[in-house]
Amino acid sequence: MSAWLLPDHIADVLPSEARHIEELRRALLDAARAHGYELVMPPLLEHLDSLLTGTGEALDLQTFKLVDQLSGRTLGLRADTTAQVARIDAHLLNRSGLTRLCYCGPVLHTRSERPLASREPLQFGAELYGHAGPEADLEVIELALACLRAAGMRRMVLDCGDVRIVDALLDGLQLPAALVQRLHAALAAKDVATLREAGAALPAATLRALLALTELHGDASVLEQAERVLPPSAALQRALADLRRLAQSVQQALATSLDGSHASGGARAPDSAATKAAIDIEIGFDLADLRGYAYYTGLRFSIFAAAHPGQVPQELVRGGRYDEVGAVFGRCRPAAGFSLDLKELVAVLPRPAPQKAICAPWGHDAALRRAIADLRAQGEVVLCALPGHEHEVEEFECDRALVPHDGAWVLQALPPSP
Numbered sequence: 001m002s003a004w005l006l007p008d009h010i011a012d013v014l015p016s017e018a019r020h021i022e023e024l025r026r027a028l029l030d031a032a033r034a035h036g037y038e039l040v041m042p043p044l045l046e047h048l049d050s051l052l053t054g055t056g057e058a059l060d061l062q063t064f065k066l067v068d069q070l071s072g073r074t075l076g077l078r079a080d081t082t083a084q085v086a087r088i089d090a091h092l093l094n095r096s097g098l099t100r101l102c103y104c105g106p107v108l109h110t111r112s113e114r115p116l117a118s119r120e121p122l123q124f125g126a127e128l129y130g131h132a133g134p135e136a137d138l139e140v141i142e143l144a145l146a147c148l149r150a151a152g153m154r155r156m157v158l159d160c161g162d163v164r165i166v167d168a169l170l171d172g173l174q175l176p177a178a179l180v181q182r183l184h185a186a187l188a189a190k191d192v193a194t195l196r197e198a199g200a201a202l203p204a205a206t207l208r209a210l211l212a213l214t215e216l217h218g219d220a221s222v223l224e225q226a227e228r229v230l231p232p233s234a235a236l237q238r239a240l241a242d243l244r245r246l247a248q249s250v251q252q253a254l255a256t257s258l259d260g261s262h263a264s265g266g267a268r269a270p271d272s273a274a275t276k277a278a279i280d281i282e283i284g285f286d287l288a289d290l291r292g293y294a295y296y297t298g299l300r301f302s303i304f305a306a307a308h309p310g311q312v313p314q315e316l317v318r319g320g321r322y323d324e325v326g327a328v329f330g331r332c333r334p335a336a337g338f339s340l341d342l343k344e345l346v347a348v349l350p351r352p353a354p355q356k357a358i359c360a361p362w363g364h365d366a367a368l369r370r371a372i373a374d375l376r377a378q379g380e381v382v383l384c385a386l387p388g389h390e391h392e393v394e395e396f397e398c399d400r401a402l403v404p405h406d407g408a409w410v411l412q413a414l415p416p417s418p
Helices: 015-034 047-052 057-061 082-093 134-151 163-170 177-189 192-198 204-213 221-229 234-257 274-280 341-345 367-376
Strands: 046-047 064-067 074-077 101-108 122-129 155-162 282-286 299-306 316-323 337-342 355-361 382-385 396-405 410-412
Touching: 015 101, 015 122, 015 134, 015 192, 046 047, 047 074, 082 101, 082 122, 082 337, 122 134, 122 341, 134 155, 134 234, 134 299, 134 316, 134 337, 155 163, 155 234, 155 341, 163 177, 163 204, 163 234, 177 192, 177 204, 192 204, 221 234, 221 282, 221 316, 234 282, 234 299, 337 341, 355 367, 367 382, 367 396, 367 410, 382 396
Parallel strands: 155 282, 355 382, 355 396
Antiparallel strands: 046 074, 064 074, 101 122, 122 337, 155 299, 299 316, 316 337, 396 410
């Protein structure tokens, strides 16, 4: 095997894509900062018991493990960053009030989550700790949508659910953990056959309710339908009411944030009127979607997005409420947040045009060196042609050249590339 071949689902990121990813990273971190989120940088490597505590079996299987030559303890290469940020909130910051944290860094997976997906995602995320009310849920959804808009997404579908609905249906049954996991997996996949098989020993009413969940996906009418077909309980009613209020709050927030007339203090609204007309955001519900169940304690959401109207939206964001995530670190604080993979995000966006640049000759002339330094100080990209070589680049396009004229160095426009 050739030494330069990389492992399956691991790839180099080449110049133009790397620039695009870096520009998106900056845009998303700026969006999080504008919402008051502080940047943290957890380590890629941790003791396995700290890294995986409370995260569930699925993340354990996705985590690369190795032995620390210094301590002899088992270490893990993180497959997700949420638990690490919870540890930082619980033990390093230890604040009593609200804490808003964001992060962006690589994670590693033992297996790719989908065909052609990378096993080395570049994960961006934001977490809000310390508030149990629906305002925190709304804030993280607003931030997630703002990040996608900053990336250039113009068509988005917010898909919401709540794990408390299934908890309410299974409450009091004292089921084995393995059976509960199998039921959750069948619901998430809408696998009716497996659901019938796994739930054969359940009370008939419970099994009917679980089967009904597989059909409860769509617009807001799903919530009314759920009230009619699912066994009534106080916990179920609270979960459905919270979803209904959240959807209304998101719609109101979007109507305000996309309307320039609501910009405060004379600041420009995030999107102009023309952009507002081009942005399409739908809100839907899927009451059987239990992916990531080990994390979530209430609301869970996904956001599907497309860069233009003709593109099919793809799932790019997952998030929700996970109030128990810090309990294993000694602080059971309310928590809500989301994450996305910048590599997946870049893959669905149009490739950016090459950056405009200036060509300059190589030389020791003092005036030439000053001219190049001044242009770079102004933010221009200047490519110096080394003797005997042509430029071989793909992310820069020289549209101007630095040429001598009347004893000075001046810019001259170049004809467009064919």
